[in-house]
Amino acid sequence: MLGRAARRRCPRGLRRGREALLALLALLALAGLASVLRARRGAGAAEPGLRRTQRSGRRDPVLPRPPVPEDALGAHGEAVRLQLQGEELRLQEESVRLHQINIYLSDRISLHRRLPERWNPLCKEKKYNYDELPTTSVVIAFYNEAWSTLLRTVYSVLETSPDTLLEEVILVDDYSDREHLKERLATELAGLPKVRLIRANKREGLVRARLLGASVAKGDVLTFLDCHCECHEGWLEPLLQRCVCGWRGPRQTGVGGRGAGLSALRTCQSPTMAGGLFAVSKKYFEYLGSYDIGMEVWGGENLEFSFRIWQCGGTLEIHPCSHVGHVFPRQAPYSRNKALANSVRAAEVWMDEFKELYYHRNPQARLEPFGDVTERRQLRARLGCKDFKWFLNTVYPELHVPEDRPGFFGMLQNKGLRDYCFDYNPPNEHEITGHQVILYRCHGMGQNQFFEYTSQNEIRYNTHQPEGCVAVVEGTDVLIMHLCENTTPEDQKFILQEDGSLFHVPSKKCVQAERKDLSDSFVPLLRDCTNLDHQKWFFREHIV
Incomplete structure (x- = not known):
C-alpha cells in the first residue's frame, strides 16, 4: 500500500474536514474577481481566433503560453481592485448575479496569464523520468459556465502540462443552455490540440457528468478539475509520479509540507478531500467502483469517495509541489437540494454505527429518502473494506469522537x-x-x-x-x-x-x-x- 513506510500526516490545520480542504485550494488570484474595475479591455483578454501550433518537444507544454503585457490586468495572478460607477457597475453586478463570479472583470483578464509561484523552491529542482510517468486524461465537467473562466481553465491545462504526459482534455457539457457554450465553444475547441468536447443528452449533475468523461478517457490517470481553475507550472508531474509509484488512491493538488530540505516535498495524508481537484489511477477508480451513481447532482460525493479510498486499502494525499488555483463562485452552479440525500448514502454505507452521530446533529437527515444502497454495500463487502472505527482510529486519530451519552x-x-x-x-x-x-x-x-x-x-x-x-x-x-x-x-x-x-x-x-x-x-x-x-x-x- 502506498505511503505506509513513511506515513506523514498533513498539518492539523489542513485536515479539518471539507471546509479546510476547500480553503486549502483557494490559493490563486481570481480573488480579484470579487473586486471592481474600470470598463476597459485588458491586453489579450479574449484573444478571439487565436490558433497556435502544438510544440514538438515531448516535455514542453502542449501549447506555448503567449506573452502577456506586464501592465495587463492580473497579468501575474495578482488581485485587481479598481472602482466602477454607473453603467459599468451595473454590468459588473449583473455578471455576478448571472455567474456567481465577477465575469465582468474576468473577461478583461488574459486567458493566458501566469500565476505567482507559491510552492517550495525545492519543487523546482525536482527531476522526473518522463518515460516512466503515466499519461492523464483531464476531465472538466461544466454547466452554463462563463466563457472566460472555462477557456482560461482549458488554456491553463494546455500551457502547463507536458505534451508527453497529457493524453487529452475532456470537456463534459452537462446540458448547458447558454448560447456561448454551443457552436461558438465547439468552434473554439476544434482548433486546440488534445481537447475533446462531449455533451450530455440531459442534465446529469456533477457526479454523472464526470463519469461520462471518465468512461471515454484514454489516459492511465484520471485528473478531475472544476471548470474555473488555473494550473501552476509543474503541477502535473508530482501527481503522476505518485500515481505511478502505486495506484491505490488519488493525489490531490494543494499546499502542504513543513520543515526543511527534501522532507518538505513529501506528500501529506488527509482523511478527506474537497473533491473538486484530484488525480487517481483510472484502473483503481474503476476497481473501487468509481462514483456512486445513486448520488444526484452534487454534494457529499467527496466524503463518500474519501471514506471508500481509505477503508478499502488506498491512501489520499495532498502534494505540496502540485498547485492548482480554484475560483470559488458565490454559489455552486449545481443545485444542492440532493446534497443531504447524498450524504445519507455515504453514512449508510460507510459509517457503521457512527452514522448515529451524524443523525443526532442532522435530525432531518434521518427522514431523507436516499434510495437503494444494496449494491454499494455489496461493493464494500466484495472489496473487503475496513470498518469506520478503523478509519477513525488509524486515519484520523486526532479527531475527537463525540460521546453522545443518552440524555446529554x-x-x-x-x-x-x-x-x-x-x-x-x-x-x-x-x-x-x-x-x-x-x-x-x-x-x-x-x-x-x-x-x-x-x-x-x-x-x-x-x-x-x-x-x-x-x-x-x-x-x-x-x-x-x-x-x-x-x-x-x-x-x-x-x-x-x-x-x-x-x-x-x-x-x-x-x-x-x-x-x-x-x-x-x-x-x-x-x-x-x-x-x-x-x-x-x-x-x-x-x-x-
Missing part, C-alpha cells in the same frame, strides 16, 4: 423560559470562536442548536470542525465560544447537576436565562445560584 446531547433547553434553547451561529463558519452564546426558540434541527455535555464537564458545540466549547472569560458573566482543548481548561468546566442547574466551576455561579438589556432577545448569563427555574436546564433530542 441535543438541544440544551431552559425550564423556566419555555421553548428557548442554547443557540450559537457565528457569522463566519471558518471562525467559530469569540462570539456570544444566545438563547433562541428551539427548532429541533440540530446544527446551531446542537450541544453535547461530555464526561470531561464540557459543553461542546461539535457540529463543525474545529469544535467549540462554551467558556466564560474571567471577570465576566457572558458565555462565549472558545476552541476545545485536549484537557478541559478551568473556564470551560461546567457541572450539570441532578436538579438541572448548570454550575460553572471557577466562578461558582450558575447559568441563568435572562432577557438581554434593551432587547426582546434572551441570553444565558452567570448569576448567583438559586432555585429558579430559569437556572434549570435539560437536553432534548427531538421536538415532539
Whole structure:
C-alpha cells in the first residue's frame, strides 16, 4: 500500500474536514474577481481566433503560453481592485448575479496569464523520468459556465502540462443552455490540440457528468478539475509520479509540507478531500467502483469517495509541489437540494454505527429518502473494506469522537423560559470562536442548536470542525465560544447537576436565562445560584 513506510500526516490545520480542504485550494488570484474595475479591455483578454501550433518537444507544454503585457490586468495572478460607477457597475453586478463570479472583470483578464509561484523552491529542482510517468486524461465537467473562466481553465491545462504526459482534455457539457457554450465553444475547441468536447443528452449533475468523461478517457490517470481553475507550472508531474509509484488512491493538488530540505516535498495524508481537484489511477477508480451513481447532482460525493479510498486499502494525499488555483463562485452552479440525500448514502454505507452521530446533529437527515444502497454495500463487502472505527482510529486519530451519552446531547433547553434553547451561529463558519452564546426558540434541527455535555464537564458545540466549547472569560458573566482543548481548561468546566442547574466551576455561579438589556432577545448569563427555574436546564433530542 502506498505511503505506509513513511506515513506523514498533513498539518492539523489542513485536515479539518471539507471546509479546510476547500480553503486549502483557494490559493490563486481570481480573488480579484470579487473586486471592481474600470470598463476597459485588458491586453489579450479574449484573444478571439487565436490558433497556435502544438510544440514538438515531448516535455514542453502542449501549447506555448503567449506573452502577456506586464501592465495587463492580473497579468501575474495578482488581485485587481479598481472602482466602477454607473453603467459599468451595473454590468459588473449583473455578471455576478448571472455567474456567481465577477465575469465582468474576468473577461478583461488574459486567458493566458501566469500565476505567482507559491510552492517550495525545492519543487523546482525536482527531476522526473518522463518515460516512466503515466499519461492523464483531464476531465472538466461544466454547466452554463462563463466563457472566460472555462477557456482560461482549458488554456491553463494546455500551457502547463507536458505534451508527453497529457493524453487529452475532456470537456463534459452537462446540458448547458447558454448560447456561448454551443457552436461558438465547439468552434473554439476544434482548433486546440488534445481537447475533446462531449455533451450530455440531459442534465446529469456533477457526479454523472464526470463519469461520462471518465468512461471515454484514454489516459492511465484520471485528473478531475472544476471548470474555473488555473494550473501552476509543474503541477502535473508530482501527481503522476505518485500515481505511478502505486495506484491505490488519488493525489490531490494543494499546499502542504513543513520543515526543511527534501522532507518538505513529501506528500501529506488527509482523511478527506474537497473533491473538486484530484488525480487517481483510472484502473483503481474503476476497481473501487468509481462514483456512486445513486448520488444526484452534487454534494457529499467527496466524503463518500474519501471514506471508500481509505477503508478499502488506498491512501489520499495532498502534494505540496502540485498547485492548482480554484475560483470559488458565490454559489455552486449545481443545485444542492440532493446534497443531504447524498450524504445519507455515504453514512449508510460507510459509517457503521457512527452514522448515529451524524443523525443526532442532522435530525432531518434521518427522514431523507436516499434510495437503494444494496449494491454499494455489496461493493464494500466484495472489496473487503475496513470498518469506520478503523478509519477513525488509524486515519484520523486526532479527531475527537463525540460521546453522545443518552440524555446529554441535543438541544440544551431552559425550564423556566419555555421553548428557548442554547443557540450559537457565528457569522463566519471558518471562525467559530469569540462570539456570544444566545438563547433562541428551539427548532429541533440540530446544527446551531446542537450541544453535547461530555464526561470531561464540557459543553461542546461539535457540529463543525474545529469544535467549540462554551467558556466564560474571567471577570465576566457572558458565555462565549472558545476552541476545545485536549484537557478541559478551568473556564470551560461546567457541572450539570441532578436538579438541572448548570454550575460553572471557577466562578461558582450558575447559568441563568435572562432577557438581554434593551432587547426582546434572551441570553444565558452567570448569576448567583438559586432555585429558579430559569437556572434549570435539560437536553432534548427531538421536538415532539
